[in-house]
Amino acid sequence: MNTINVGILGLGTVGAGVLTILRQPHPDLAGLNFRVTRAAVRHVTAAREQKYPEIALTTEPQSIVTDPHIQVVVEVMGGVESTWPLLKTALTQGKHVITANKDLIAQHGDELSTIARAHSVALFYEAAVMGGVPILHTLTHTYANDRIHRLVGIANGTSNFILSQMHQAGRTYQEALTLAQQKGFAEADPINDVAGIDAAYKLTILARVAFGVHPSAQDINCQGIAGLSPTDFTAATHWYQVIKPLIVADQQQGSLALTVSPFAISQNHPLSRIDNENNGIVINSVNFQEMLLAGPGAGALPTAGSVIADLATVGHAIQAQRVPVFAPLIAVGPSLLPPEAYRAQRFLAWQGSTLPDTLPVIDRQISANGIIYALTQSVSVAEVRLWQEKYPTQLLRQFPVLSD
Numbered sequence: 001m002n003t004i005n006v007g008i009l010g011l012g013t014v015g016a017g018v019l020t021i022l023r024q025p026h027p028d029l030a031g032l033n034f035r036v037t038r039a040a041v042r043h044v045t046a047a048r049e050q051k052y053p054e055i056a057l058t059t060e061p062q063s064i065v066t067d068p069h070i071q072v073v074v075e076v077m078g079g080v081e082s083t084w085p086l087l088k089t090a091l092t093q094g095k096h097v098i099t100a101n102k103d104l105i106a107q108h109g110d111e112l113s114t115i116a117r118a119h120s121v122a123l124f125y126e127a128a129v130m131g132g133v134p135i136l137h138t139l140t141h142t143y144a145n146d147r148i149h150r151l152v153g154i155a156n157g158t159s160n161f162i163l164s165q166m167h168q169a170g171r172t173y174q175e176a177l178t179l180a181q182q183k184g185f186a187e188a189d190p191i192n193d194v195a196g197i198d199a200a201y202k203l204t205i206l207a208r209v210a211f212g213v214h215p216s217a218q219d220i221n222c223q224g225i226a227g228l229s230p231t232d233f234t235a236a237t238h239w240y241q242v243i244k245p246l247i248v249a250d251q252q253q254g255s256l257a258l259t260v261s262p263f264a265i266s267q268n269h270p271l272s273r274i275d276n277e278n279n280g281i282v283i284n285s286v287n288f289q290e291m292l293l294a295g296p297g298a299g300a301l302p303t304a305g306s307v308i309a310d311l312a313t314v315g316h317a318i319q320a321q322r323v324p325v326f327a328p329l330i331a332v333g334p335s336l337l338p339p340e341a342y343r344a345q346r347f348l349a350w351q352g353s354t355l356p357d358t359l360p361v362i363d364r365q366i367s368a369n370g371i372i373y374a375l376t377q378s379v380s381v382a383e384v385r386l387w388q389e390k391y392p393t394q395l396l397r398q399f400p401v402l403s404d
């Protein structure tokens with residue numbers, strides 16, 4: 001039986017996880033006869049060479065993507081500027097590519113997919129969206145004959161971990177972030193996690209696959225979790241709500257609205273129970289109506305498990321001499337709602353003894369430390385921006401409330 005030679009770019013959290021799984025005996029993987037021959041890292045150390053004696057380590061990823069003996073490139077090193085030309089080269093040279101890199105796929109996925117198609121090779125990236133949750137496979141296979149109208153999810157494990165730890169374990173924001181980094185959940189630059197950038201990349205990919213739209217960063221309302229305070233969680237409890245870091249793609253005013261933000265959601269909502277690094281997504285569609293898909297959204301083995309699932313699909317296709325294809329559900333999607341037009345009720349924290357009459361408040365409470373918390377009627381982002389300009393010191397925090 002022919003072996004399938006694999007080159008790996010990166011042996012960090014995810015790359016090491018991939019090798020751990022490949023070393024475990026498994027009949028399906030054994031039947032595919034993968035052989036990881038080469039791997040690229042920044043630092044080739046004696047300890048690494050001892051740990052992976054069967055793999056030639058290099059600090060030159062370019063030498064792997066141009067190696068004529070390698071059929072599949074697994075990219076788990078991250079970043080865009082260095083990986084973009086590498087993966088273009090790999091695809092152009094007729095190699096199948098599997099990546100966990102959402103930054104790259106969100107920004108250059110369309111171009112890379114075109115190159116992959118032109119060279120009859122696969123470009124798969126299940127691990128790039130929601131780690132171990134098989135959302136892309138589910139959308140492209142299970143939902144192939146359905147029509148999705150709304151996606152609401154938790155797609156960043158680090159943010160969900162931080163908020164869960166602040167709310168349930170009494171950790172500070174910084175303690176929780178440090179722990180998420182130690183556990184291998186956070187990005188190389190964790191600002192991508194906490195500012196909502198990582199989740200926006202995932203929403204970009206999901207919107208492309210589920211709705212056939214091609215958003216840029218400017219099309220997404222994006223708000224991070226930094227600055228949330230423990231009293232916010234207590235205030236939310238008063239209204240039977242929890243605060244979750246969500247991605248939302250829903251229809252408003254005949255267009256698709258894309259939002260990344262902490263949201264106040266009902267304690268009865270299925271995502272209210274998805275904690276720590278776990279991710280979850282509620283898909284509303286015509287046929288399946290409402291479905292929840294949930295599981296580990298970050299970490300070595302769950303993410304590597306998604307890489308391996310893609311690798312197995314590619315391996316089976318190579319054995320059958322087929323081209324494995326990744327097809328979005330819809331070719332051309334709806335128009336995108338301008339971010340400032342997005343409307344939602346707002347949860348707000350206010351520093352001061354009274355709220356101005358001009359705010360459309362429907363309920364309020366005062367926290368132990370004298371902050372006024374309020375729920376407002378549904379307002380547009382444009383209106384919220386006016387409040388922020390008018391009350392820069394009093395309006396401490398505000399974020400949307402998820403509607404049913």
Ligand SMILES: NC(=O)C1=CN([C@@H]2O[C@H](COP(=O)(O)OP(=O)(O)OC[C@H]3O[C@@H](n4cnc5c(N)ncnc54)[C@H](OP(=O)(O)O)[C@@H]3O)[C@@H](O)[C@H]2O)C=CC1
Nearest residue numbers: 010011012013014040041042043076077078100101298299
């Ligand atoms: N961690 C997670 O839970 C998840 C991560 N991802 C994505 O997977 C990718 C990898 O993440 P993760 O494993 O956490 O990252 P790590 O930082 O743990 O690992 C990155 C690896 O790439 C190597 N590397 C980086 N730059 C270069 C370079 N220029 N040349 C050669 N080697 C290089 C590093 O080498 P060295 O070790 O020598 O520094 C390291 O081995 C990212 O795109 C990330 O967004 C996706 C889902 C979940």
Ligand SMILES: N[C@@H](CC=O)C(=O)O
Nearest residue numbers: 156157158186187298
């Ligand atoms: N940093 C990311 C890793 C997985 O995509 C996250 O926390 O979700």
